[in-house]
Amino acid sequence: MKKGRIIILSGPSGVGKGTVLREVMRRRPELRFSISATTRPIRPSETDGVNYHFISREAFEKLIADDALLEYVTYANNYYGTPEKPLDEANAQGISVVLEIEAQGALKVFERRDDVISIFIAPPSYAELERRLVGRGDTAPEIMQERLRIARWECEVAKKYQYIVVNDNIERAADQIDAILTAEGCRAEYQSMILFEEEK
């Protein structure tokens, strides 16, 4: 049986990655979606183990001390991260797991391991993204400036991902991610064992 893979998906706010990801998961129901852990308090609309695994600061800091996280970031004085063991266990069972994470966390994953599939969902252009973000018009100028600054940085780090999929059309973006997952399954390092396998 083939090992599953870790699939990292990132993209700037406003690029439509949630919609593209839902379409990919609809086409490939065998994919599992990774749930992050966080120390942020649960909100009334949220369910533990669905939106996040809500854990204590002590528990999270133990995961850090044990080097048990694939990646983590700090945001507004709370931790957000991905425990590594459940991913390795799913992969060993042949299950591929999708992580929708921020570029900041993704860069940490790339330093830690080289066997992940990484896809950055990009706007047709930075100018277009700016139009989409500003077009919402519901935000204070200083927050908007900060969002644009982050989006610009994210587009700059996009080249550190293996693949960049431009979301100018949801179906086409999903087609391309589908093709990337098929192609990665044909990589020689995952396929070469099959040729002589039955003779062993």
Place this chain on the structure above:
Amino acid sequence: MKKGRIIILSGPSGVGKGTVLREVMRRRPELRFSISATTRPIRPSETDGVNYHFISREAFEKLIADDALLEYVTYANNYYGTPEKPLDEANAQGISVVLEIEAQGALKVFERRDDVISIFIAPPSYAELERRLVGRGDTAPEIMQERLRIARWECEVAKKYQYIVVNDNIERAADQIDAILTAEGCRAEYQSMILFEEEK
């Protein structure tokens, strides 16, 4: 405009690579098929520039001396090879070119450049390939032994290609090659310029 790519396709005799390749070219008529050069005499059924570019031994040896060949091999006292310049010219115009070449030539390409897409078309298993080759039953035993030896060596070098596509079904093999070409078009090194391009 995006640069075209060189696509190397190999696979053992009897694996059905001609059929798979025709299906791929049918789906992607924008691909160009590379015509090799050879010093072997033209046969009555052949057309110069269609089956091969038939050239003199002197002309071929000048290409070797000028380091103008992407790869070449010697077989039955004749040269077979691929001039590099027409490929580079096509790629610069955005045209991708498919080379159907033997593994021996492909390995030379991998040493020469790292920007090609390489796909090995494999049988479902070596045992299956053996059955297909022997099943033809039209060949002297010593020639059959030689073919099996070559096929076995080819399956062993398959892991030096980037991708291995198993031809258990022509449509599925063509789907996978299609997906590989789409995925390669999404590689960050080919895509990353688009994000800020229009602002320059």
